[in-house]
Amino acid sequence: MCRVKRGANVYSSFHWIRRLVLACLLSLPGMSALGDADASGDEFSWPADLQIHGFLSQGFVKTSDNRFFGPSDDGSWDFREIAVNASYRMQPDLLFSGQLLSRKAGEMYDGSPRLDYGLVDYTLIMRGDLQAGFRLGRLKNPLGFYNDTRDVPFTRPSIFLPQSIYFDRVRNLVLSSDGGGVYSNMLSDWGDFYFQLNIGRLDVDKNVEYAFLLTDWPGELETDDPWFTGRLMYEWDGGRVRLAASGATGELNYKPGVNDFLQAGTVDIDYWILSAQYNEESWSLTAEWMNEPVSWSHFGNLVGLNNGTAEGWYVQGAYRPFEAWELVLRYDVSYLSKSDRSGERASQVLNTPAHNFYAKDLTFGVRWDVTSEFMLRAEYHRIEGGSWLSVRENDPQTMEKNWDMFSILASYRF
């Protein structure tokens, strides 16, 4: 154990957690071999190049009406996020990393652990002003400012991400790609450019089926062909100004089951986000805009699957009045079809209330970083409409138009 102790990262004061995980890793045959390599005096000592991090987070949600992340109309504790990750920098240009994530979010996600990412990263070019390389494995998709770390409470601007763009009800659709990707970082006198492109299959789950085919059908929704997901980000003056364009494009393919009313079909989805942010030391202004053209082909003649473009945008201000405190104010707007923003036409076709097809959410939140490891948050939402509510948690016929939501969250990281 002395080797573990010597190499323990001083990143947090809670070394024992990391030591415990390191001790477990040491008991694995492969890792023990890495430990021996250190004893022989290699240039890169171990485990200084092995890092273990993670977080635990528990939320509480209370809504006046409608359900979000559990039976929130009665007050719900069904919002829990637990993750542990390990990364090993074998050489300056070679990195292995992986994260296990358990996420309980009401009826949408049951908390069973899942590989959030697992990859090898090789840097081909590494200079002061330019780095470029590639990654293979399960990669987080770079979309907007927040998708790559959307489940990490410390990196979100609020307890819930703006649902108009980062829908939790179909989170897995754009979460990660199983395949490969390339990246480059370029620093120049005119600003810095960061580029990432991932190509791979998506991990499609039942939530995606509910969102794009309205319910759970006997067949399976899959991705036959790889999706493309990418982001180009520009940062000026060390990130005082940040601008990004990102997007994903691909198809979902439906394979009918036994005695299936629904016939085989394809959902063609594009998902584009423009992002802008201005930062000062004590405040930040952020805005993002999303467009998602969706078209359905075949499927027999299922009523309700009309081609359209979903749209979402938000404007968000964050203010840090003192060290460790942050206040957030945001207005977030979502339309399931931008040619039917009032939802009237969809309401007639599907015979459900028009307010199920849009949402306007005014959010006020506060964050307190009690220590660098422990964070507390509270926020209040005033909401009109329910476009981002899941039909797995709500009956579309009885969703209330005007509702509010209060939430608190405690998070610990190591």
Place this chain on the structure above:
Amino acid sequence: MPGAFGAERLIVHPDTASDTVTSDLVRSLFTMRLRRWPNGAPARVFVLPDRNPVHRNFAKKVLGVFPHQLRRSWDRAVFSGTGQAPIEVKDEKQMLDRVANTPGAVGYVSGEKGGERVQFISLD
């Protein structure tokens, strides 16, 4: 020349070859995107806690980045599997110890006190 007039000084392990570095190089080192020196030696980055005033000044004056953005870029790397976090030391004394004893190390301190064992470098 932000580094030249600020009280915060870059320090490196005494065996590090260069006396000066470019601001791009320093920023890439401290955002953990550059992990070796131009001569190929692996780089080791040491930082003080986020709330330490020396860290705040170093981030703003030398790197030209707000501390909250530096934290965000480390968190994004660590929790998306695309990179690692720098090694955090608790105070300037430990910073000097670790940088003096770790080949390839880079860090910063607020003055020249106790700096005999490390090498000070400036931005060009």
